[in-house]
Amino acid sequence: ETGVTQTPRHLVMGMTNKKSLKCEQHLGHNAMYWYKQSAKKPLELMFVYSLEERVENNSVPSRFSPECPNSSHLFLHLHTLQPEDSALYLCASSHWGIGGYTFGSGTRLTVV
Amino acid sequence: AQKVTQAQTEISVVEKEDVTLDCVYETRDTTYYLFWYKQPPSGELVFLIRRNSFDEQNEISGRYSWNFQKSTSSFNFTITASQVVDSAVYFCALSEAVKTSYDKVIFGPGTSLSVIP
Numbered sequence: 001e002t003g004v005t006q007t008p009r010h011l012v013m014g015m016t017n018k019k020s021l022k023c024e025q026h027l028g029h030n031a032m033y034w035y036k037q038s039a040k041k042p043l044e045l046m047f048v049y050s051l052e053e054r055v056e057n058n059s060v061p062s063r064f065s066p067e068c069p070n071s072s073h074l075f076l077h078l079h080t081l082q083p084e085d086s087a088l089y090l091c092a093s094s095h096w097g098i099g100g101y102t103f104g105s106g107t108r109l110t111v112v
Numbered sequence: 113a114q115k116v117t118q119a120q121t122e123i124s125v126v127e128k129e130d131v132t133l134d135c136v137y138e139t140r141d142t143t144y145y146l147f148w149y150k151q152p153p154s155g156e157l158v159f160l161i162r163r164n165s166f167d168e169q170n171e172i173s174g175r176y177s178w179n180f181q182k183s184t185s186s187f188n189f190t191i192t193a194s195q196v197v198d199s200a201v202y203f204c205a206l207s208e209a210v211k212t213s214y215d216k217v218i219f220g221p222g223t224s225l226s227v228i229p
Contacts (some may be wrong), residue, residue: 030213030214031213031214031215032168033214042219042220042221042222043203043219045216048214048216050212050213051216053211055212055214055217062150076128088155090157092157094214094215096213097165098146099145099147099162099215100159100162100207100215101157101159101215101217102159102215103149103156103157103158103159104156105154105155105156108153108155110213
C-alpha cells in the first residue's frame, strides 16, 4: 500500500471516552504532521514530528496527545474531548523539507 | 510573517465555463515554494502543483493552468472548460525554503468552487 493512510475514517465519541487516531505512511518520508480542519476555519497545524521527535506543538490542549513510535506511524490520542473538538483531523507527511505534503484522507471526528 | 490570501470564499460557475482562483501571498524570504491543493467532498487534500520562487514560467496541465507573478505576489489557478468533478475546495499554500528537515506550510483559507451542470 502506498501513500498516507488514516484510520478510522469516521469516529463518534463521548466526552468521557478515550480513543486514538492512526496515521501510516509508506513513502519513506521523515516528517509527519497533524492538522485540524474545523468548519469555516483555516487549516490549523497541531503537531510536527521530524525523525520521530516532536519539533512543533502549536498550543494544543493536553487532551490531544500525539505519539510517533517510528518514522512510518503517527497517532493522536484523544481523551475528555469537548464538542468544539469535532472536526476533520488530517495527517500529512513530507520528505526532508523538499516542499509540500502528502495528505491522508482524514478522520471525521464528532464529539457528543 | 508569511501569509496566504484567497479573497474568493465561494465561486459558482456553469459547466464548461473557465474559472480563475486567485491567490496572493506575503513572505520576506527570497526562496520559497507555492502550492495548490484540491479538497473534494471526500476530505483528502490532493496535491496539484508546486512552484519554486525562482521559476516564474506559467504551467499548464490539461485543463489546469497556473500563473505565477512575483511582481504582484500572486499565484493564480485557472480551470478551463470546468466540469462537475472540479467542484471542491481549493487551497493555495506557501512554504519557506528548506532550513530544517520538515516543512512549515502556510495555507490560505480556501476557495469553494461549485460547478453547476
